[in-house]
Amino acid sequence: MASITEENYLKALFNLSNNQGEASISDLANQLGVSMPTANSMVKTLQKQGLCKYEKYKPVILTEQGKKAAALIIRKHRLTEMFLVNKMGFGWEEVHEIAEQVEHIHAPKFFERMDEMMGFPTVDPHGSPIPDKQGRIQELHLKSLSEAVPGQEAVIAALSDSSAEFLAYLNSRQLSLGTELKILSKESFDQSMTVAYGEKERESLSQKVCEKLLIRIFD
């Protein structure tokens, strides 16, 4: 069994590879808040267990085994987040830190029961896909709001930033998953967009915000 520490390295490697295409030692060290020598030595440890491939001065690559292990931890994380929101009444901005701990619990039945009680959800409270029991992740082909054009209508389906701060910002604007947006206009000088949704007739969203909102456009 991988230790909690090893599990956190696997998850970090998995996320870095998905977001940046590859994972360097310095990225990994930064992500986990450890020194480069620490990351370097842990990568060697993971390699000995067949969880990643590593050659000096080259990016770290998870093996299939490593990817599956990481995906199964992410599965536990996301099921937990969904359970906390749907069954325990937490806000979407409160659940990440708790899930960060619960994801390391070794008790298959515990997570299977959560899954069952929720009716086998496919995404977490932030719209990220929940890997299946085999560690496979379905591709959600979403666009960011900044790619939409005036006149289009879209629904918020996920976020590319799920930090508590961004979630608090969305709460304050009554924006959530499922919110339907009408794109009214886009400023060419700062890429900000004016949209309508719910009770709001005209709300301005900065480029940063638009990039972080992942949408499905209505046909």
Next chain:
Amino acid sequence: MASITEENYLKALFNLSNNQGEASISDLANQLGVSMPTANSMVKTLQKQGLCKYEKYKPVILTEQGKKAAALIIRKHRLTEMFLVNKMGFGWEEVHEIAEQVEHIHAPKFFERMDEMMGFPTVDPHGSPIPDKQGRIQELHLKSLSEAVPGQEAVIAALSDSSAEFLAYLNSRQLSLGTELKILSKESFDQSMTVAYGEKERESLSQKVCEKLLIRIFD
């Protein structure tokens, strides 16, 4: 913050003190499945943190601080067990191992939410009291079934053994918390008792079993 390891030592010391009046190094080592030198050295570590008192060759004594810390971990354990049974549909024989892990999660809101959702239960699924937020434990003055005499009626209120094996035995006999027993007779040669409950007209319970069933006698 105490590490998971330290938390497990605190819990073991707390339980040994409650069950046996005191906690020796060898008891502690046995309870936790570690060697005596390991237990000895951890006790010194806990002492440095003001969690217990220890003098060479004498029993280990938790300080008030240590007792409170232990009780709060036990609170998380028992709330978790109750939540797993009442809200997630687990059997009382399945929850201990999961709670053994969940009790180490640092997330006050998580446990407060469980508590709220269950309506602030005072005992766990095995009838053991749940310490309050201050770490205080209410005394339930229960007797063991072996102290009862023929003619009396009683209700099963708790267990002095909550091992999965004993729980499975109770399941197989349709015995659970709340089961009302009529004591029919007691054999003087082996202390076994014959009782009636539910659909059962005459069931024989060995002395071992009777000692493990904690009851409240009807007046």
Next chain:
DNA sequence: ATATTTTGTTAGATTATTCTAACAAATTTG
């Protein structure tokens, strides 16, 4: 193509948790 900066490696040390071996104190037995 150098020089500078960034990134990565090695070596050596530290802390936490554990072990075994050897010995010593305390307790139990005859």
Next chain:
DNA sequence: CAAATTTGTTAGAATAATCTAACAAAATAT
């Protein structure tokens, strides 16, 4: 009580996870 057994201690070592300091390779900038 003396012998035997159990319990507890010390010393020394191992593993996991981390650090800093020093150096080396790779990437970037002039």
